[in-house]
Amino acid sequence: MRTAADPSAGRPPPQARRTRGARRTRRVRRSAPPPSWALLGVLLVVLAGVLFVGAYANAAFVPDRAQHDDGQDRVPAEVVNGGPIINAADGQHRSYRLPARTVALTFDDGPDPKWTREVLRVLDTHQVKGTFFVVGSQAARHPELVRELVAGGHEVGVHTFTHPDLTTLSGWRRRMEYGQTQLALAGAAGVRSSLMRFPYSSHADAIDDRDWPLVTEAGGLGYLTVLNDTDSRDWALPGVDATVANATPAGYSGAISLWHDAGGDRAQTVAALDRFIPLMKERGYRFTTATEGLNLTLAAAGIDHQVTGNPVASGAERWQGRMLVWAVQGADRTLTLFGALFVLVGVLTVGRTVLLLLLAGRHARRRRARDWTWGPPVTEPVSVIVPAYNEKEGIAAAVRSLATGDHPGGIEVVVVDDGSTDGTADIAEGLGLPNVRVVRKPNGGKPSALNTGVALARHELLVLVDGDTVFEPDAVRRLVQPFADPQVGAVAGNVKVGNRDSLIAKWQHIEYVIGFNLDRRLYETLRCMSTVPGAIGGFRRQALVYAGGMTDDTLAEDTDITMALGRAGWKVVYEETARAWTEAPATMGQLWKQRYRWSYGTMQAMWKHRRSLLDSGASGRFSRRCLLFLTLFGVLLPLLAPVIDLLALYGLFFLDRTATVVAWLAMLAVQFLTAVVAFRLDREKLGVLWVLPLQQFVYRQLMYLVMIQSVVTALTGGRLGWQKLRRTGLRPTVRAGNG
Known part of the structure; x- marks a missing residue:
């Protein structure tokens, strides 16, 4: 008898059928309004005024003034x-x-x-x-x-x-x-x-x-x-x-x-x-x-x-x-609110840190145990789908790294050129690699290109990658090993930043190690993985079909499909040894575009799957965990985190400076501890962490603004177009395989 958990079952499980139905939503239109900088500027000015009023009205009483004796020569x-x-x-x-x-x-x-x-x-x-x-x-x-x-x-x-x-x-x-x-x-x-x-x-x-x-x-x-x-x-x-x-x-x-x-x-x-x-x-x-x-x-x-x-x-x-009375009372209420938010941010930060240290550490120890195995070695052939749009700078290195992988079952690479105008398809064909096919289609967006590649792929095990990502020689082989477990529907790989020379790239490297890979250990343990990265993700074809395939309902198709898989009852796991290297944005503007798209797309996916909170069975269990963690740590914490810096700045001018500095350093110490643990688990060198304190003054503020803009866009019903990042063709130095 075949069950819903059995990937060879002839029909999809009930949750899968429900998820497919849920995914038939109105598609997102792609025209984007300009950012509401004027509104944001007005809000910042008003907030600064309120805090100034609060600072003035809350000037501390002192027990007595300094004693002095100036004489009474001028007093009648x-x-x-x-x-x-x-x-x-x-x-x-x-x-x-x-x-x-x-x-x-x-x-x-x-x-x-x-x-x-x-x-x-x-x-x-x-x-x-x-x-x-x-x-x-x-x-x-x-x-x-x-x-x-x-x-x-x-x-x-x-x-x-x-x-x-x-x-x-x-x-x-x-x-x-x-x-x-x-x-x-x-x-x-x-x-x-x-x-x-x-x-x-x-x-x-x-x-x-x-x-x-x-x-x-x-x-x-x-x-x-x-x-x-x-x-x-x-x-x-x-x-x-x-x-x-x-x-x-x-x-x-x-x-x-x-x-x-x-x-x-x-x-x-x-x-x-x-x-x-x-x-x-x-x-x-x-x-x-x-x-x-x-x-x-x-x-x-x-x-x-x-x-x-x-x-x-x-x-x-x-x-x-x-007006003065209202201003003082408003400032007091604002400071009270900020105080409560400060406590909330502290609780969320400490809670997240404790969860990461306990569960992510346990995950790493379990995977590295000598007796750990996913099951019998997976040697089935693999199809790698590479959607590409104007990727001439990196497509050759990406395709070559995929086609020459050491997976024993063989690797088929399907490059889907989505209407490129820079000769991307010609470059891929010119490599002359026997296991590489190039498919040309009119421009239809990344989900369309992925679905085309999946339909043309010959094998049941699929690897979906970005057109600018370079795989390590053993990455494909390692990425598909979790499919030895028949309940695994998707596998998230380990994305590394290749261009680490600039300060902004170092910050992103830290973020990838902490915010992505460490979190994925936690979310796998809790069975609520929300995103298989577009740069390196493995899928079982049957799971992908059951979940409805890729759609352009959101800007974060990787998050959307991962949540659909989780709702359908499939396990989504993280394989840290499957490494791929990507070129991170090199300028603040490019970084803004990328993170804005990620943040807004994630919110769209959360909104799309919101009704599944009331589902029974696997769909409801997954959604309640996943949406809770995404809301707390993916939206609420980043959105409220500016309170820490705002109150720190406020405290330096208007409160006890020593206490303010100590509190801020304590929060930095928590972040540093998390970073050290993440880098140790990912076997990365700690030397780059010297830039972590600097990250608090520039990079974090950018991420705050991205999140605020994403929330404003979501609340106002704004529409955002697809963002294409400009690549330099910089290639990372890929490490040798993991043996």
């Missing part, structure tokens, strides 16, 4: 000895204290989603209003809290946008800090503020010659500088009793009291406030906001002037403020 004595509210407008300077038995509770560094609300709860319980000096970036992140403060009758003031040491900034940077905070207030609650408190400021008697210009500059901009009389020092977490004691003014003097509603755990602050407010009320104190207390002082002095702490912002300021 009445300011040093005056009150905590300073008006330095119009070139004059006046300072004010709050009336006796009056306290203004002021809070710095918020708003904070947790602790600001806890502080408000205590203030509302005791019916007290406070003055909140907000950090602009925090106000933009939590505009609803600013609205709650204003709606509740509390006062808001400016505490800069990123909480820097203002004495270290230039004038325009300081004005930017003030202005962006004002916009954040306008966007969040529709108000402005005339109150300013500098980060790291203290009492009036602590102002020195380095601080005084900040006060006069703020006065010129229309701000009242608000310092403090008492500092609760809650930031130091001294305990509730000490916090209350620190905030309590001497005697019955008025005081502006400094607290914090953000910047860490403020549980002690909340508990101390809950005790401090009733205690001060028992002593006869009243609580006001900073401007309310100033107005009381002005009225007591007979000055007919009232200060408005939070005037209404103009319509233009509110719109600009909303």
Whole structure:
């Protein structure tokens, strides 16, 4: 009885019949739109802007500024000895204290989603209003809290946008800090503020010659500088009793009291406030906001002037403020997303590395064991199909290497000239090799040429190759040995880069060894091989026919047919000892064309076979494994990998540089480890790996852009034409056979 797994069966297995039906899809039209460089450029500019906003809004808080003592020679004595509210407008300077038995509770560094609300709860319980000096970036992140403060009758003031040491900034940077905070207030609650408190400021008697210009500059901009009389020092977490004691003014003097509603755990602050407010009320104190207390002082002095702490912002300021709020929130979400993607890329990279080290290593050890065999030696004759279109530079070397192979059963070479205009067919015929046939046909594309060659081939074992590939003498013999296993339908050979002199060729050599051959060991072990390379692939005729033959449904006919074979229940294996040498693209432009076609063609094949995910039997099992690995490691990982470099660049400028460099080097070390393992398994020299670090700066970026363009083309329904690479005719030095 013959079974579906038996290649001699008289009828195809059910999966094969289903696969053939699935392959009757609409053919891809070949006209190609120009790459969307303008769109890509706009996206990069927008992304750069978002990251800059994120970098600015996320400027790190520092525990304290560097200590300095610049003296007080230029600070007026009445300011040093005056009150905590300073008006330095119009070139004059006046300072004010709050009336006796009056306290203004002021809070710095918020708003904070947790602790600001806890502080408000205590203030509302005791019916007290406070003055909140907000950090602009925090106000933009939590505009609803600013609205709650204003709606509740509390006062808001400016505490800069990123909480820097203002004495270290230039004038325009300081004005930017003030202005962006004002916009954040306008966007969040529709108000402005005339109150300013500098980060790291203290009492009036602590102002020195380095601080005084900040006060006069703020006065010129229309701000009242608000310092403090008492500092609760809650930031130091001294305990509730000490916090209350620190905030309590001497005697019955008025005081502006400094607290914090953000910047860490403020549980002690909340508990101390809950005790401090009733205690001060028992002593006869009243609580006001900073401007309310100033107005009381002005009225007591007979000055007919009232200060408005939070005037209404103009319509233009509110719109600009909303834009700022959206920009900061968008930047935060983008950075959060990038952080999650960074973790995802790390997990995928490490997971892939672990799989490769474990399974690919086991595959190599099993194949190299002395007792390993595919079965009885395969000595059947082989037909080699060479589709050729304008391959005059390399066709002679390719055909000669195939025709003179040492396979004992004999080799028939069928060169299918697909309408070449450069004399390719004449060159092949001129070789005068007795086992070479040249077939001429009108141009119809590579799949058409392959199908023609298969139809004309005399033998059941077929080798499909590219017209520019040079085989080692024993490559055909070794490639067909796995067909001793009747379940094997196709065999992937080992493609080597022959022109390794240039830097770009060395990078491709590394990629071939790691990304292709090492992966094929993994995918064979998992029974989900997705591609038998067009440069060197062996097929059983019956398997090829069962799968529907070559089609031009996609640009990656090799991936398409391999997936069809897997769905049909055939085993697809990798034979590392069957080596063929190819000429890799020598320029970035040629490389781009080749990889763009590969990437886009692979996505087309994935889309074409997507419905097989729901199939039962061999088709479904293969598709679920194959499409999962292709999605994770063939599309998602390359598409997201730029996050590593983007965050590394971002970190060098805006984050901890040491941590950034260490993280980037760790990822490079993982890649280097993978490369060493791959080169050892493939018995390649390690010397070329010195270019691996350089690969991260140019070659990888090119591959990123190729993948992005391929995805954009796929999502927009763009069409891509066949790409013909220009060959130089450079021939590799082929190693001797493997014995």
